[in-house]
Amino acid sequence: MARATRPAYSCTECGWTSVRWVGRCGECQTWGSVAEQGAPKLAAVQSSVPVAKAVPISSVAADAAARTLTGIGELDRVLGDGLVPGAVVLLAGEPGVGKSTLLLEVASRWAGEGRRTLYVTGEESAAQVRLRAGRTDALADELYLAAETDLGTILGHIEEVSPSLMVLDSVQTVGSAEAEGSPGGVTQVREVTAALVRVAKRRGMAVVIVGHVTKEGAIAGPRLLEHLVDVVLAFEGDRHSGFRMVRATKNRFGPADEVGCFEMSEQGIVEVTDPSGLFTSQHTDPVPGTCITVTMEGRRPLLAEIQALVAPSALQVPRRTTHGLESARVSMILAVLERRCGIRLANKDVYVSTVGGAKVGDPGADLAIALAVASAATNEPVPTGLIALGEVGLAGELRRIPSPERRVAEAARLGFTAALMPPSTQPGPAGPPARRGSGGGGLAVRHAMTLGGALAALQSAAERPDGRR
Template identity: 50%
Template sequence: MAEAIVPEGIKKAAGSGEVPVLLSRVNDISEKRLVTTLGEWDRVLGGGLVPGSLVLVGGAPGIGKSTLLLQVAHLLSSRYGKILYVTGEESASQTRLRARRLGAEEGEIYLLAETNIEGVLLQIERLQPVVVMVDSIQTMLLPDIQAAPGSVSQVREGAARFLRLAKDGGPAVILVGHVTKEGFLAGPKVLEHLVDCVLYLEGERYQAYRILRSVKNRFGSTNEIGVFEMTGSGLQEVTNPSAMLMAERPAGVAGSSVVACLEGTRPLLLEIQALVSKTTFGNPRRLATGIDFNRALLLAAVLEKRAGLPLGGYDIYLNVAGGIAINEPAADLGICLAIASGLKDRPLESRTLVLGEVGLAGEVRAVTQLERRVEEAARLGFNRFIIPAGNRGGLKGQSGCEIYKVSTINEALRLALVNTGSGAGDNTLSNPFYKYS
């Protein structure tokens, strides 16, 4: 720590003995990150693991948390030295069996099959590792607390011990935490305010792709994601997730649109799917996966009121392909066009990208970092863009592309649907309940 300035006659406060330090003289940690060759892991952490930080990695059982951490431990040990991997759920032999499958046996990785936190702290003091990984915090216990391992008091106090270890000049500590049936970190959520960084490993257990998402990060963006593919030799990073997400998109299908959303510094192309079918009950159903449900209801109401679409007698099912959740309003126009396309059973042109926030008056509002989004789409072969008129200035380097600027949702509907080929059902644009016809 930088040298503190203590005025004459002022004594250090009781307790830790810390005194105020001039902000400009505090040591900078930005150049001291522990970087691996696993780029997706480093990206989510904001550029690498910060020494002395406490990181929580959560996820459902069997999703791949232990696999990911063993791979990270192998890469860190090859660069920085000793790594201590504390396994409370498996024996050392079981952990080595996984490491052999992953090709992560080499390097200074020390295994410790222990659940007593006091014993773990003693071995950390003796070994002096660079990074400590605890798998999992639910199995750790403090003998002086009269509660079972995994209880709220044991989990909270155990994490607090590791926090003090990290902040008192100790190693970086990575804790593994399981999630409950409700999707919260077991505790529940009592650890998130203690740690510096919270990462969630998401995905379907029986599907190949996994998403590492940052929901809290004191040293970087909280919007970054890392995409991995589960293989027989461990998790392999997907360096071009947009191409992966677009690979299985069906061509010429109604109710599908493509938007570009920003996840931290990375633009991702996502497919929004809408299934619109006539309801057989009195009240139409609304279901949204990957899209905020209330936002979906709001956009359906705008379409019905401002564009005259008769959605009151139709069920609407919305989905974001790939299991990624959309949280930004730049996808509003894409959701609206997917619903309209599904209602008319008329597909959008397959190489069309749609961007824009939709207001309650039916206006299309500007989005941020438009050029970065369009560049990502153009790189993957998209050549037709429907964007907000409020985004001033031209787009550089997009020669040969058709760029349409719209001010209202009716203009966007006319551009997206009028000039496409005929689909099934009643696709006549002269139908009087379509205001944009």
């Protein structure tokens, strides 16, 4: 009787099996996750006496997980008012964005409060980190530095130093002799992260791990890496701009929709507590093709300026170029402007961009995009001091947007005098005092139910007898 053959290879991520080795899993499409099946089967698990008995949840001391501030307000905002003892944080970002600089500043401020800190680097030598710390003034007596790439040695440093915070830069450079593959591989990254999670929970030590990203912007390594850690932070920024943003994509101890703003300078990473002015330009006179909106980055309102340029096209297929905006959404808005509002754009090149390298994906910016394009096409500027809020539908209607009170309050704080939005998004009692027309105090709120109505409201505002815009 012939013996049935079993698949000899399986994916370590999803369990997909194959009779031969392949470089990419046929199920989850993960590279390098297919490994040979050769591990012996585990014996049946026997019950054992637990070391610590289960206790009622009401008797567990809540102060054992009290948060500790890192000393960097923007990072504490994203983390949820500081680090929790035993928490494992994964910070991922592109090369050169400033991950090491930020975490060295975190380690120095943590150690500056008398708390012992261990900074482990696998990509630089100790002298190189010391040089960077001297340049950014990130020196502290309680900050210990180790240049290691072996997991066992790193665990030995933890036992010797007994830190309350450890920074590992980066997880892809550390390897374990007990795991197969080279450092940075799927098996190695999983083993290193799991070992650090175990020691962090056992000692009540906060751990911050630096992770690399792929060409697509995803965190390199197995997807399991994001499930093992407690907090996942994405460090974003354009290399041609000094603005940086830390965004929480997972947070077991706080909100997962917060962002922190930073600026890269010669002295290192600097907090930006009021980033609204970074994404707008200063014009002495109204310029056609520009419109201001307020976007929501997590729970934080940020001012953003949309600029558009419409020019006659000599091409059979006119150009549609966007920067900082979703090209598909801009194309949809252009179609609505032409079909519902009668603005001819089919034979013109259209360029739409944000100011300051901002990336806007908030649907609440649709109305500002439409008004900027319409202003550029008709050569009529949008009135100064006005913000536009609203999502544009395919029927030309303006839809409700979230957090209108915060958006309008931010615009009023920065000196804007009018807001154009759908009636359903009128600010409530939490917002600033609303007013009609141009008299009185507060911020004037104008309403429009359709995109055509919004364009008509702008036209009537531009033709007021006093000539004000």
